[in-house]
Amino acid sequence: MSVTFQFDLVTPEKRLVSQEEMMLTVPGAEGYFGVLPGHAPLVSLLSVGVLTMGEGRQAVRYAVAGGYAEILPDRATILADRAVCWDSIDPVAVEKEKSEAATQEAATREDESASRYWQKQRAFAAVCLEVHKRYLERDSA
Amino acid sequence: MASLKALRQRIRSVTNTRQITKAMKMVAAAKLRRSQERALATRPYSMQMGRMVQSIATRVGKGSAPPLLVGHGESQKQVELVLFTADRGLCGSFNSSVIRAVRSKVAELRAAGVQVTLTCVGRKGDDVLKRQFGGSIRRVHTGMGKRLTFERAEQEIARPLLHDFEHGRFDSCFIVYNAFVSAMTQTLTWRQIIPVPEEAMAAGEEEHGHGQAAPPTYEPDEEEILAELLPRNVAVQIFQALVESDASENGARMTAMDNAVRNAGSMLRRLRITYNRTRQAAITSELMEIISGSESLKG
Numbered sequence: 326m327s328v329t330f331q332f333d334l335v336t337p338e339k340r341l342v343s344q345e346e347m348m349l350t351v352p353g354a355e356g357y358f359g360v361l362p363g364h365a366p367l368v369s370l371l372s373v374g375v376l377t378m379g380e381g382r383q384a385v386r387y388a389v390a391g392g393y394a395e396i397l398p399d400r401a402t403i404l405a406d407r408a409v410c411w412d413s414i415d416p417v418a419v420e421k422e423k424s425e426a427a428t429q430e431a432a433t434r435e436d437e438s439a440s441r442y443w444q445k446q447r448a449f450a451a452v453c454l455e456v457h458k459r460y461l462e463r464d465s466a
Numbered sequence: 467m468a469s470l471k472a473l474r475q476r477i478r479s480v481t482n483t484r485q486i487t488k489a490m491k492m493v494a495a496a497k498l499r500r501s502q503e504r505a506l507a508t509r510p511y512s513m514q515m516g517r518m519v520q521s522i523a524t525r526v527g528k529g530s531a532p533p534l535l536v537g538h539g540e541s542q543k544q545v546e547l548v549l550f551t552a553d554r555g556l557c558g559s560f561n562s563s564v565i566r567a568v569r570s571k572v573a574e575l576r577a578a579g580v581q582v583t584l585t586c587v588g589r590k591g592d593d594v595l596k597r598q599f600g601g602s603i604r605r606v607h608t609g610m611g612k613r614l615t616f617e618r619a620e621q622e623i624a625r626p627l628l629h630d631f632e633h634g635r636f637d638s639c640f641i642v643y644n645a646f647v648s649a650m651t652q653t654l655t656w657r658q659i660i661p662v663p664e665e666a667m668a669a670g671e672e673e674h675g676h677g678q679a680a681p682p683t684y685e686p687d688e689e690e691i692l693a694e695l696l697p698r699n700v701a702v703q704i705f706q707a708l709v710e711s712d713a714s715e716n717g718a719r720m721t722a723m724d725n726a727v728r729n730a731g732s733m734l735r736r737l738r739i740t741y742n743r744t745r746q747a748a749i750t751s752e753l754m755e756i757i758s759g760s761e762s763l764k765g
Contacts, residue, residue: 366682
């Protein structure tokens with residue numbers, strides 16, 4: 326068994342990552358799960374959370390806003406609704422997005438699907454901020 | 467033969483036209499590069515998405531399958547067509563090929579006793595079709611090219627469409643758009659997005675048959691994933707059509723403008739020849755008059 330597997334992270338707008346990877350931690354709908362080469366076939370919904378590639382200090386993290394993961398023994402494909410790498414997050418813009426999402430969420434309370442959408446956007450913004458903070462911490466450490 | 471003055475004016479106006487079309491070509495070329503990149507960048511996602519829908523769809527029992535997958539029932543009484551055109555013209559046969567296809571499809575469906583409603587993405591489609599099918603146009607979306615994001619496609623186009631489907635306002639939905647091949651070529655593409663077409667499901671079944679050995683685990687379960695996946699798939703297909711159409715539009719406009727520049731150039735050449743000939747003829751005849759005048763004075 327090889328020690329790596331093919332990993333693809335795609336969003337509707339573009340393919341963000343396509344490379345060999347040794348380990349993933351995925352924010353599944355029913356909790357985080359790890360993926361190593363030879364994982365049993367799995368299709369899972371994602372929740373808003375942090376996707377980690379690798380582990381320890383070499384890890385690269387992405388904030389993802391839900392989507393799907395398709396895991397095969399030699400391949401992992403993540404279809405994320407939105408995804409941002411932790412080093413490219415602009416905290417000011419995200420903060421603004423977050424408050425915008427919060428007001429929209431309040432404004433669309435009657436329309437269930439719209440309000441759910443904005444709630445998700447807000448959660449995503451929160452995750453972005455958190456991930457960014459951790460990135461800064463790692464850098465300063 | 468036209469007068470010298472008229473010819474001069476004509477030359478000036480053709481030169482202006484050439485100037486303008488050249489500028490438009492440049493603009494289209496610059497836009498094309500960006501929109502082409504985007505169209506290619508979105509393909510992996512929509513392809514993966516399609517694959518996933520297929521592989522899950524084949525594993526869900528017919529009875530419990532959601533309507534987005536199998537439709538409301540057997541009857542096909544009400545069809546929704548979503549057509550993607552540009553907001554502006556001057557891009558060759560880009561708009562007219564979509565419009566022509568929609569016209570013949572509508573005629574065909576109506577002849578078969580099916581009701582048809584239209585959603586126009588892009589102003590041009592609405593402009594032309596409202597004369598003929600004014601009452602059937604349910605929605606018009608314009609200005610999508612200005613800020614083309616997945617979120618917009620999902621919220622503005624896909625959400626109302628899904629809402630209509632859930633309320634039984636149509637049984638199946640097709641999209642028609644120009645798929646991007648290269649700057650010179652676009653292919654008109656029809657695709658059924660609601661419900662998931664049978665052939666696609668059959669293909670998925672086959673692939674699954676001699677594909678992976680063990681069926682994957684689903685988390686949560688198939689139904690729940692499908693409930694998320696299917697509406698999203700509709701939005702993805704629409705977004706893909708949007709970016710493809712946008713890239714095709716710029717390609718078509720660039721090609722059309724390139725032709726226009728060339729036509730203006732050759733017209734200019736012909737006009738200059740005529741102009742110079744006329745000028746020469748005028749000079750010659752003037753000379754003749756002077757010479758014959760002086761000859762007659764001598765004699």
